[in-house]
Amino acid sequence: MRRVTIDPISRLEGHGKIEIFLNEQxxxxxxxxxxxxxxGFEQFVVGRHVEDMPIITQxxxxxxPEAHHLAAVKALDGVFGVVPNSAATKLRELLYSAFFVADHxxxxxxxxxxxxxxxxxAPPLERNILGVxxxxxxxxxxxxxxxxxxxxxxxxxxxxxxxxxxGGLPGGWSKPLSQEDxxxxxKIAKENIEFALFSLKTFDDIVLKNPTYLSLVTSExxxxxxxxxxxxxxxxxxNFYDGNVRIIAPDGSEFAKYEAxxxxxxxxxxxxSWSYLKFPYLKQIGWKGFVGxxxxxxxxxxxxxxxxxxxxxxxxxxxxxFESMYQTFGCKKVNGKYQPIHFRLATHWARLIELLYAAxxxxxxxxxxxxxxPNVRVIPKEIVGEGIGCVEAPRGTLTHHxxxxxxxxxxxxxxxxxxxxxxAPISMSIKKAAQKLIINGNVQEGLLNKVEMAFRxxxxxxxxxxxxxxxxMPLEIDIHDAQGKVMQTLRRDL
Amino acid sequence: xxxxxxxxxxxxxxSDDGVGIKVAQAISETLQDENIAVKEVYAGGLRxxxxxxxxxxxxxxDAMLHVKGTPGTIKKFGVQDFAATRNIGSSHDMDxxxxxxxxxxxxxxxxxxxDIWGIEAFDILSFSENLTNxxxxxxxxxxxxxxxxxxxxxxxxxxxxxG
Numbered sequence: 230m231r232r233v234t235i236d237p238i239s240r241l242e243g244h245g246k247i248e249i250f251l252n253e254q255x256x257x258x259x260x261x262x263x264x265x266x267x268x269g270f271e272q273f274v275v276g277r278h279v280e281d282m283p284i285i286t287q288x289x290x291x292x293x294p295e296a297h298h299l300a301a302v303k304a305l306d307g308v309f310g311v312v313p314n315s316a317a318t319k320l321r322e323l324l325y326s327a328f329f330v331a332d333h334x335x336x337x338x339x340x341x342x343x344x345x346x347x348x349x350x351a352p353p354l355e356r357n358i359l360g361v362x363x364x365x366x367x368x369x370x371x372x373x374x375x376x377x378x379x380x381x382x383x384x385x386x387x388x389x390x391x392x393x394x395x396g397g398l399p400g401g402w403s404k405p406l407s408q409e410d411x412x413x414x415x416k417i418a419k420e421n422i423e424f425a426l427f428s429l430k431t432f433d434d435i436v437l438k439n440p441t442y443l444s445l446v447t448s449e450x451x452x453x454x455x456x457x458x459x460x461x462x463x464x465x466x467x468n469f470y471d472g473n474v475r476i477i478a479p480d481g482s483e484f485a486k487y488e489a490x491x492x493x494x495x496x497x498x499x500x501x502s503w504s505y506l507k508f509p510y511l512k513q514i515g516w517k518g519f520v521g522x523x524x525x526x527x528x529x530x531x532x533x534x535x536x537x538x539x540x541x542x543x544x545x546x547x548x549x550x551f552e553s554m555y556q557t558f559g560c561k562k563v564n565g566k567y568q569p570i571h572f573r574l575a576t577h578w579a580r581l582i583e584l585l586y587a588a589x590x591x592x593x594x595x596x597x598x599x600x601x602x603p604n605v606r607v608i609p610k611e612i613v614g615e616g617i618g619c620v621e622a623p624r625g626t627l628t629h630h631x632x633x634x635x636x637x638x639x640x641x642x643x644x645x646x647x648x649x650x651x652x653a654p655i656s657m658s659i660k661k662a663a664q665k666l667i668i669n670g671n672v673q674e675g676l677l678n679k680v681e682m683a684f685r686x687x688x689x690x691x692x693x694x695x696x697x698x699x700x701x702m703p704l705e706i707d708i709h710d711a712q713g714k715v716m717q718t719l720r721r722d723l
Numbered sequence: 724x725x726x727x728x729x730x731x732x733x734x735x736x737x738s739d740d741g742v743g744i745k746v747a748q749a750i751s752e753t754l755q756d757e758n759i760a761v762k763e764v765y766a767g768g769l770r771x772x773x774x775x776x777x778x779x780x781x782x783x784x785d786a787m788l789h790v791k792g793t794p795g796t797i798k799k800f801g802v803q804d805f806a807a808t809r810n811i812g813s814s815h816d817m818d819x820x821x822x823x824x825x826x827x828x829x830x831x832x833x834x835x836x837x838d839i840w841g842i843e844a845f846d847i848l849s850f851s852e853n854l855t856n857x858x859x860x861x862x863x864x865x866x867x868x869x870x871x872x873x874x875x876x877x878x879x880x881x882x883x884x885x886g
Contacts, residue, residue, distance in 0.1 A: 268848050268849045268850065269849050269850045269851070270850050272850070273736065273850035273851065285736065288734060288735060288736045288765065289736070294765070335769060339768075339769065357821055358821060358825060359821055359824060359825060359828075362825070362828065367828055367829070370825060370828055370829045371829045371830060373829075374825070374826070374829040374831065377769065377773075378773070381773070392764075392765065392770065393765070
């Protein structure tokens with residue numbers, strides 16, 4: 230068996246690699262992604278005050294601290310048996326919407342966008358955010374930076390700090406929003422809507438109107454029929470902050486809808502000796518390997534998954550875009566709901582629709598009279614001892630589960646982070662791209678690019694593992710022969 | 724007067740990955756100067772760029788890993804030493820050079836000069852608020868070197884906390 234290794238993220242030997250295994254014929258047998266697993270989280274938090282969890286857990290990741298903060302705070306509501314009032318809930322959601330605007334903007338322009346805007350065949354040194362701005366103009370660069378800044382300001386206004394907010398408390402929020410700040414946020418929300426519409430137009434002009442790119446988006450390489458997961462509100466619309474978890478089958482039917490606290494009845498994890506990863510799958514269907522279809526428990530939790538799980542968007546402009554996307558892909562409506570889109574590169578489009586939804590939702594919340602209510606806390610009076618909090622992180626459903634003793638000291642903690650949900654589908658996408666480009670032992674041009682595109686669309690989060698000071702970032706494919714000897718090395722030094 | 728920013732970069736709960744944060748905290752306890760800001764940043768790329776806006780000179784401290792490096796080894800780099808960082812290819816953001824360049828072309832004031840201090844880490848995969856021994860021993864040395872640099876940059880015109 231030959232073995233191909235793509236190593237874009239490794240910090241230590243054996244960690245954070247894409248591995249591709251070839252069979253005797255030189256065709257792809259299997260592929261998976263290894264992500265470095267950080268050790269000892271449970272030992273680290275056991276024995277601490279559970280109230281510290283919203284601050285501690287957001288340190289896990291430099292990219293989405295806000296998601297961990299809110300999932301943790303919601304878990305604390307459960308631990309202390311308290312339900313926050315509607316003003317506090319809206320304040321949390323307002324902060325979270327600003328975070329989604331900033332995060333999705335960054336992904337589109339810095340990560341996903343370069344593949345399309347600069348072009349999938351462009352050299353890697355141009356295929357980055359600077360290349361994007363070279364193509365679309367410096368004015369857009371200023372807008373992207375401004376968008377991030379103004380939304381970080383909103384997070385600071387509501388959350389106390391621009392990074393790593395501190396506002397969340399069991400039962401609500403630590404401080405109300407002033408009328409003065411509310412006025413600023415309303416203005417920012419309107420700017421966000423304009424920016425989201427502009428970004429969608431850019432996507433339309435550059436990707437959808439370009440036949441080459443459109444054929445890439447709808448190509449078989451990036452197609453998988455799997456189950457999808459996402460939080461939905463009472464009307465089955467996408468919601469980032471709250472709702473029930475809805476699972477949609479590959480044929481578009483509703484497979485399950487459950488309260489987040491019941492996750493363990495629906496989700497199981499499988500472990501393999503060759504990987505540090507745990508692969509979550511749908512318990513009631515079972516693990517059938519890295520395959521799609523109705524009989525495989527593999528599911529996906531991404532922006533596209535969330536839209537696939539929803540009947541519609543809760544805001545009008547996002548709803549128009551939602552209609553447009555599903556119609557472009559020729560999806561039929563069955564029982565009032567579009568059939569899912571299985572073309573994974575559509576995730577980039579879905580992300581922009583979510584950006585618009587987040588912006589519109591921000592405006593709704595900022596103009597809600599209750600948002601400046603001085604009453605944003607219900608004081609907890611007891612310790613129930615167990616809580617499960619769930620939000621949609623930008624890269625998938627995020628669940629925090631804590632158990633404490635009678636004094637509120639953590640005895641057990643379990644986290645299913647956004648990217649974890651997608652380990653199996655990411656591996657499947659990498660495998661499919663590799664299968665198309667490695668035939669009878671011949672590794673064709675473009676393997677690196679196509680494989681990169683396959684995992685980038687999931688926006689997998691390695692931030693906590695990749696921000697330390699590095700030297701060069703090689704992207705490497707080692708091709709091993711049947712005896713495991715390296716026959717060929719493809720390498721790109723960035 | 725030159726405005727200087729000192730940035731500790733890292734994750735404070737992942738063992739040696741937090742060494743940059745520890746150094747920044749020590750410097751912050753020593754300096755008391757309105758022209759020098761000391762910050763903690765938990766992610767590279769654009770979030771790091773945001774922290775550098777408005778300063779003339781930046782000093783960044785982070786953990787580093789070499790294949791055969793000795794834990795606790797201290798190295799000082801310039802921005803030119805990093806053709807690209809890991810963040811660019813697959814992860815979430817972009818490398819430092821691109822982030823600074825992006826800031827510049829967006830019309831933001833970015834530092835003219837930049838020093839990066841790397842401290843060789845031993846453990847960056849375990850949850851812990853403590854550094855491993857050899858890395859911990861490097862902290863006062865880096866702090867002292869950076870303070871020395873700051874004095875040189877400001878012609879010794881810098882306010883320190885007494886004691």
